[in-house]
Amino acid sequence: xxRGLCRTGGxxxxxxxxxxxxxxxxxxxxxxxxLPLLWALRATHTQHTSxxxxxxxxxxxxQRTLAENVSAxxxxxxxxxxxxxxxxxxxxxSAPETYQHYxxxxxxxxxxxxxxxxxxxxxxxxxxxxQSQQPPPLERIVLYIDDLDRCPRHAWWRCWPPCT
Numbered sequence: 001x002x003r004g005l006c007r008t009g010g011x012x013x014x015x016x017x018x019x020x021x022x023x024x025x026x027x028x029x030x031x032x033x034x035l036p037l038l039w040a041l042r043a044t045h046t047q048h049t050s051x052x053x054x055x056x057x058x059x060x061x062x063q064r065t066l067a068e069n070v071s072a073x074x075x076x077x078x079x080x081x082x083x084x085x086x087x088x089x090x091x092x093x094s095a096p097e098t099y100q101h102y103x104x105x106x107x108x109x110x111x112x113x114x115x116x117x118x119x120x121x122x123x124x125x126x127x128x129x130x131q132s133q134q135p136p137p138l139e140r141i142v143l144y145i146d147d148l149d150r151c152p153r154h155a156w157w158r159c160w161p162p163c164t
Contacts, residue, residue: 117141
């Protein structure tokens with residue numbers, strides 16, 4: 001098949017391809033004018049990539065500076081504006097855990113009784129809404145405070161409000 005493209009010295013001589021040097025010289029002839037253009041494109045690409053990186057770094061630095069300025073302005077506004085300071089204080093103080101460690105036995109008892117009252121009201125409303133034939137849920141709580149009769153009157157009055 002390659003007989004027409006080969007130069008042979010005889011029937012048993014190896015085939016020498018005569019078209020390969022011709023092809024390589026044609027490719028080199030066509031590529032030679034394109035090489036300076038490719039080198040220029042590569043240099044321009046490298047230059048623009050470097051410029052893009054520098055601009056990105058500059059913009060990120062500017063963005064950080066602006067964020068710091070906004071944060072500082074908000075802090076100054078919070079100091080200057082009484083309403084903002086009041087809102088911040090109330091938000092901080094209204095968190096449930098703010099006074100939790102100060103709650104004593106009476107405060108804990110009061111909190112539990114308030115929750116018990118809410119749950120009893122819910123159970124009563126659900127029972128009434130269902131029109132059940134079953135007996136109603138608990139209607140009242142009897143609270144027994146041991147040794148209250150031995151307390152002086154001012155101590156008894158301090159103990160009573162959490163129970164109501």
